Amino acid sequence: MAPPPRMLLLGAGLSGGLLALALAELGVEVELAGGSLADSATGWSYGGVPWWAGAANPLGELLATAPRRWDQLQQRHGELGLRPAKLWLHWPEQAPPQAVAKVQQALAGLPQQPELTALSAHEAIEQEPLLAGADLGGVMQLPYWRVDPLAFQQGLERAWAAAGVQRCAPLPADELRQRLEQGEAVVLCSGAATLALLKAMGLQTPSALDFSWAGVGQCDGAQLAAERIVMPLLGQRSGRETAASGAAVICDPGLAPAPGGGLLVGQTSWFDRPIDDPPPVDEDLEQLSGVQSRLVPSLIESSHGPLRLQQQPVAYSRDQQPLLGPLPGCPNLSLFTGFGGPFALVPALTPLMAQALVTNDWSQIKGLGLLCR
Numbered sequence: 374m375a376p377p378p379r380m381l382l383l384g385a386g387l388s389g390g391l392l393a394l395a396l397a398e399l400g401v402e403v404e405l406a407g408g409s410l411a412d413s414a415t416g417w418s419y420g421g422v423p424w425w426a427g428a429a430n431p432l433g434e435l436l437a438t439a440p441r442r443w444d445q446l447q448q449r450h451g452e453l454g455l456r457p458a459k460l461w462l463h464w465p466e467q468a469p470p471q472a473v474a475k476v477q478q479a480l481a482g483l484p485q486q487p488e489l490t491a492l493s494a495h496e497a498i499e500q501e502p503l504l505a506g507a508d509l510g511g512v513m514q515l516p517y518w519r520v521d522p523l524a525f526q527q528g529l530e531r532a533w534a535a536a537g538v539q540r541c542a543p544l545p546a547d548e549l550r551q552r553l554e555q556g557e558a559v560v561l562c563s564g565a566a567t568l569a570l571l572k573a574m575g576l577q578t579p580s581a582l583d584f585s586w587a588g589v590g591q592c593d594g595a596q597l598a599a600e601r602i603v604m605p606l607l608g609q610r611s612g613r614e615t616a617a618s619g620a621a622v623i624c625d626p627g628l629a630p631a632p633g634g635g636l637l638v639g640q641t642s643w644f645d646r647p648i649d650d651p652p653p654v655d656e657d658l659e660q661l662s663g664v665q666s667r668l669v670p671s672l673i674e675s676s677h678g679p680l681r682l683q684q685q686p687v688a689y690s691r692d693q694q695p696l697l698g699p700l701p702g703c704p705n706l707s708l709f710t711g712f713g714g715p716f717a718l719v720p721a722l723t724p725l726m727a728q729a730l731v732t733n734d735w736s737q738i739k740g741l742g743l744l745c746r
């Protein structure tokens with residue numbers, strides 16, 4: 374009998390973690406290299422599942438299956454931290470009404486037709502007392518799901534052990550090069566580190582792949598009144614990601630439950646910085662303190678203490694399509710990275726990615742326009 378196929382996955386975050394389980398289910402012997410989720414974008418993510426965000430095309434339809442996919446994953450592997458939630462998209466009092474109306478129209482036209490509820494500033498503060506005193510013009514509420522990163526990590530570790538996934542330490546580029554030269558099949562699920570790894574091995578880097586440094590402020594003791602994520606209706610991050618150039622740093626005023634409890638305040642995104650040089654702590658904290666004073670001023674006066682900064686690099690794709698499959702010119706090295714809205718995309722795409730890796734038939738991934746380029 375032929376031995377089971379073997380694969381080495383680099384990166385034990387959301388993408389590597391779920392791909393490892395999907396491959397193990399197909400009978401692949403999986404070695405998963407990487408450290409703790411606390412050292413990844415996944416570990417500090419808001420964890421929101423934007424299942425309704427896709428266009429009217431096959432990828433959008435796949436994205437809409439995300440809540441069902443998470444549910445199936447939990448039925449198979451046990452608790453993975455999925456919680457029903459709401460997304461609140463807020464705008465400040467002085468926001469240009471035409472800009473607000475334009476986004477509201479776009480939301481009303483989403484092909485998945487999520488239920489939209491408009492809340493006045495007064496109604497929002499009544500439901501969410503943390504927002505008392507905030508610069509708030511109003512809120513649009515959408516249905517959402519959230520994955521708590523701490524519960525996700527605990528669930529993944531149990532699931533990997535049960536599925537026989539072998540864990541090992543992060544792999545340096547020279548060791549990775551040796552393993553590739555020995556003909557091993559490798560998948561990079563290494564998020565923002567992917568570009569540096571490819572460069573260190575002298576390999577071609579996909580032009581669409583990039584990363585930013587994210588900063589969030591952690592506030593212990595404070596809690597949102599319900600399972601919800603608060604984000605700006607006129608957020609800047611995705612526009613900046615697709616622009617060829619622009620501000621070196623942007624700050625989107627948001628609130629989310631912190632992993633395992635507490636509150637995350639704001640999200641900065643720093644562009645065009647090296648992977649080994651996180652943004653200056655003082656400047657990052659200054660941006661996030663600005664969010665705190667505009668969105669949750671009550672916390673400044675209370676005794677919750679100063680914000681603690683968490684910084685993580687996050688991969689994205691400049692054309693907003695993730696990169697899946699063999700790196701051109703290097704058939705035994707595949708990528709699984711560059712996601713926008715990965716908490717919806719990754720669980721929906723992992724079965725297809727795992728199947729393609731096992732059969733070497735990439736037609737479905739190509740049909741979705743996601744083949745590595």
Ligand SMILES: Cc1cc2nc3c(=O)[nH]c(=O)nc-3n(C[C@H](O)[C@H](O)[C@H](O)COP(=O)(O)OP(=O)(O)OC[C@H]3O[C@@H](n4cnc5c(N)ncnc54)[C@H](O)[C@@H]3O)c2cc1C
Nearest residue numbers: 384386387388413414415418419421544564566714715716
């Ligand atoms: C503040 C914040 C809020 C966010 N909110 C949302 C949200 O609401 N919804 C959403 O969908 N997305 C959100 N995101 C984005 C999302 O969290 C990330 O895009 C996603 O978690 C990336 O997952 P990943 O597994 O691809 O990469 P990562 O989570 O970055 O994991 C990559 C892993 O690879 C490891 N690695 C690197 N080099 C090596 C090596 N040589 N060997 C082994 N391992 C290696 C890294 O250490 C890391 O652990 C948010 C991100 C941040 C920072």
